[in-house]
Amino acid sequence: QQGCDPFAQTQRSKLQHRRARINQQINKEMRMRAGAENLFRATSNHKVKETVALELSYVNSNLQLLKEELEELNSCMDVYQNDSESISVPMIPLGLKETKELDLLIPLKDLISEHYGEDGVLFEKEIKEFMELRQAMRTPSRNEAGLELLMEYYNQLYFLDNRFFPPSKNLGVFFHWYDSLTGVPSHQRALAFEKGSVLFNIGALHTQIGARQDRASLPGVNRAIDAFQKAAGAFNYLKENFSNAPSLDMSASSLNMLVRLMVAQVQECVFEKVTLLRAQTDFLTQLQLAQEAARVEDVYSLVHQTMTQAHVKDYVPFSWTTMVHVKSEHFKALSHYFAAIALCDCPAASDAELPEHEKAFIQFHVTMPEGPSLRILLQDPEERRKLGKCAHLKKAIMKHEEAMRIHSLCKILRKMDILQEVLSFAHKRSLSKYSEIDHEEDFFETGDAPDIHPKTHQKPEIKSPNFSQVKVTDLFHRLGPLSVFSAKNKWYPVRRVHLVRGENGFGFTLRGDSPVLIAGVIPGGCAAEAGLKEGDYIISVNGKDCKWSKHAEVVQLLKSTGEEGVEIGVITLQGSEGPKTADKKAAVMSSGGGLMKNNKENSRKSLMNSKSASTLLMWNKKSKRSKNSTYSVPFTAVGDNEAMY
Secondary structure: OOOOOOOOOOHHHHHHHHHHHHHHHHHHHHHHHHHHHHHHHHOOOHHHHHHHHHHHHHHHHHHHHHHHHHHHHHOOHHHHOOOOOOOOOOOOOOOOOOEOOOOOHHHHHHHHHHHOOOOHHHHHHHHHHHHHHHHHHOOOOOOHHHHHHHHHHHHHHHHHHHHHOOOOOOOOOOEEEEOOOOOOEEEEOOHHHHHHHHHHHHHHHHHHHHHOOOOOOHHHHHHHHHHHHHHHHHHHHHHHHEOOOOOHHHOHHHHHHHHHHHHHHHHHHHHHHHHHHOOOOOHHHHHHHHHHHHHHHHHHHHHHHHHOOHHHHOOOOHHHHHHHHHHHHHHHHHHHHHHHHHHHOOOOOOOOOHHHHHHHHHOOEOOOOOOOOHHHHHHOHHHHHHHHHHHHHHHHHHHHHHHHHHHHOOHHHHOOHHHHHHHHHHHHHHHHHHHHHOOOOOOOOOOOOOOEOOOOOOOOOOOOOOHHHOOOOOOOHHHOOOOOOOOOOOEOOOEEEEEOOEOOEOOEEEEOOOOEEEEEEOOOOHHHHHOOOOOOEEEEEOOEEOOOOOHHHHHHHHHOOOOOOEEEEEEOEOOOOOHHHHHHHHHHHHOOOOOOOOOOHHHHHHHHHOOOOOHHHOOOEOOOOOOOOOOOOOOOOOOOOEEEO
């Protein structure tokens, strides 16, 4: 798998280059600030304190400027939109989290030599292949291939975790990632931080794919809906399966906001889909469009409330908050506009249509409008015009103007011509309709338009990541099956045993596959005299590696030996209490631990290797098992049948 060319000068890559540069500058300034603060606290010299205080104010102003530059970068939504000439409201995408390069060559070689008893140099190819995969996933392409690349790396982390991250020892490797929105760097030894950051980027890439779709066509709007639903699923999965994130973009409050934002963008796409499908201008269709628009307004209002909460307010870019507020007002205006069109442009209900129209209109408003009875309202053109023009259309124009006012308050949004165009077009359309149906003799006054009951024909779905969609093979499979050869298991050094077949064979029973287990040893037999024990695993026969060999293959190797006998390489797991326990362990492990299994190892090793048990080193997976965690370990259980040899 290959990532994008990091030197390709596309608009999106330029943004990511600027993001990486700002991240590095923020990192440098924060180190300077930490040093200055330490000096300020440590010194008692007043002159030094004054100098340091001046330096601190300079560093803080630099940091503020850098964060403002990054906020402006995060607000460059137009770069991620589609190139279509059709006018559509821009969507909010997320930039990818940046990470530093990671050199795993020496740590993994050392662990392979120390823990597995193998020559680490022989696994350099696999280690380099893993590092190349990590390097590629830093620059994924903005399409399905990019998503597969991120998913492939995420799935490989499962094997890396099981192979090289023992619960009692630290690998000594730090994973560095920058906050997506603030650029503040974070680092941890826990592999969970690496997994969570990759999962965040999977969600972020889905937002970019969703934003670039041409939503003026039905296939385009369907692709956008799918992308934003998957983005919501990735952020929701991250929120539910990881806790105590060291960076703000992966805190529970931020992820909750992102999930709601993605759901709102799905709902907006659903409204656009309905406008494409419902080209008719009949009464019921216009009511449906009004209720769909009211539903979009409803979800964007919820997102705006979430963005203005204490924990999120100072973190989210101002342009995002403003955009969400503008959309909330814009879609409220559209809901009242379509209500006015239904009442003013559609013919009055005939006696045959009346029951259906009455049923729809009863459920249309949150509270029924004052005035004549429902039957009269639906069949009297003048009463319909009164409610449509003086209540709904007037409300629509007011809300359009409010959306334009809020839009004008944000410098970054004022630069977005397409958003200005959308708001201006909708406002002029409502004014034009008002002038068209206005009569000179109109002097009647009506109350405020009642709110429209939000309703949608397609409820947004939060689609969790399907990890089994991208199949991967363990890069380090040569180390042996994970049932035995994993970081959490320990075994005694390999024993080479020479056996010569006696009258009753070798004197042991074998069970299972990959690796084959010695299930029983006959007292006084050849195997017992050579020192073989129940629970030993056969890993080689006459120098041939048998870690992955099936039962029948090992039996064939044993049977093909002559009078000179056979040399068997065996290992014994430390702490194994005989064959029954070993069988149980193998069977339990092979039953399929998911990628996001209940694993407390990350928090445990962080605490054991940290002098101060800070919360930054306690970011671990929650104990909740995901329903979608179907990824199974690639080896089979020990079989139930035993055979005597």
